[in-house]
Amino acid sequence: MKLNIHLIIAILWSAVFLLSACSDDPENGQPEVPVLTFDKDQQLVFETAGGQADVHFTSTAAWTAEVDQDWCSVTPARGDATSSVVTLTVTANETPDERNATLILKSGTTTARMTFVQKQKDAxxxxxxxxxxxxxxxxxxxxxxxxxxxxxxxxxxxxxxxxxxxxxxxxxxxxxxxxxxxxxxxxxxxxxxxxxxxxxxxxxxxxAGEQPGVMLTQDEYTVGSEGGIVAVELRSNVPFQMRMLDDVAWLSEAVTRSFSTYTRRFEVAPNEDYDYRSARVAFFNEELGLADTVTITQVQKNAILVAQEEYTVDALGGTLDFSVNTNVDFQVSLSAEWIRQAASTRGLAEVPLRFVIDTNPGLEPREAVISFTAGELSQSVKVIQPGRQDKGWLRIVHTNRTFSIPSITGSYFNYGHISWGDGQEEVYQEEAVHTYQTEGSHTVSVELLGAEEVSLPNLVGVTDLDLTQF
The missing domain is CATH 2.60.40.10 (Immunoglobulins)
Incomplete structure (x- = not known):
């Protein structure tokens, strides 16, 4: 039995020796495994614009090359052991992200991979x-x-x-x-x-602006007797509507393709009469109580045109500016020495004129007439200047929770300012009413210009009335 065991072991060792000899024999028909390696220190990073770069490697046998993304390519696609370089071509990166791809080399059963990167497009x-x-x-x-x-x-x-x-x-x-x-x-x-x-x-x-409003850039327009188109410009930060206040046939809205929300165009028919005519158009927001009105005036045929026939100027004097529209030469004459033309102006079409107004030293108002003549044609503008206006004060002490301002009148009364006595103020308006948050005594002060009379319909709660500076 021992002899048989030793014999078996000897036979097995012989078989192992023969197999080992066969595997080490290059002529036994088994192929060699190809060697395929990239050269060291090849870390490729392409710029956003793309470009080309060579990749060097070593191969002991024939090889193939490919990439795994469609935004790049490699050439040549194959070669033998005598060639050891390929060229990568990368297109521009139009995306905001960095991207990468892999170069894959194959030789027999051997595969080598190298990843390369392209920078993103800055976004x-x-x-x-x-x-x-x-x-x-x-x-x-x-x-x-x-x-x-x-x-x-x-x-x-x-x-x-x-x-x-x-x-x-x-x-x-x-x-x-x-x-x-x-x-x-x-x-x-x-x-x-x-x-x-x-x-x-x-x-x-x-x-947006602080306060809602509907406001015209110009509140009066003058048109010649031949008629034409008037463009009315508005400034508004709220929706608004338009309404003709005068039912006239010679003025109508002209709707055009280039219509603007803040420009309204009106067609004025020719005026064949010898009298001027005018019409008013209102622009308003009924919900907010906002409104402004434009007046369009058309003068008679063959006339010297002024926008209005009367102006009131400040008692301190100053300048008066307005334009004359005419189709004839004209002369300017003045009825008083305290008003004089600032510059000599003659011409056709719209003519801007300026007049200098002296200070009125008296208390009584005064008037002067500016006349424009051209042959048988004439036009005049009346200038009214009030007398000197001294400042006055009205003070009322009362204990009411709600107080109505007295009625203040005067031929030349044109301004008032109310201080209600609790830190609240406002410009004088007839029948102005104020409600106080606390009870007690309150002093109402009213600053006045040109006031002549004051009327208190109700003295309930009034404890003191000071008219010494009225």
């Missing part, structure tokens, strides 16, 4: 180039999409009311700005510039 955009904010002001948020650091700045023209909460270099997608309250009637706008190198985006911030 800087905003989700909206327009931001609106109310008249009360507040915080404004601008959303930015960027893959690079950037800075932002507010246009110098808006720096007084629009400011950035954060101004240092940033990559945050939410930028915050503060808009101050707009205390004026006019809306305003400011620009925010977001910049990184040669890239920039501009966001415009629009802020």
């Amino acid at each position: 800087l955009t905003v989700t909206s180039n327009r931001v609106e904010v109310g008249a009360e002001g507040g915080e404004v948020t601008v959303e930015v999409k960027a893959n690079i650091a950037f800075d932002c700045e507010v246009d110098e023209a808006a720096a007084e009311w629009l400011s950035a909460v954060q101004t240092r270099s940033m990559t945050s997608t939410q930028l915050r700005f503060t808009a101050a309250a707009n205390e004026s009637f006019d809306k305003r706008e400011g620009k925010i510039v977001i910049r990184s190198g040669e890239l920039s985006e501009t966001v415009t911030v629009y802020q």
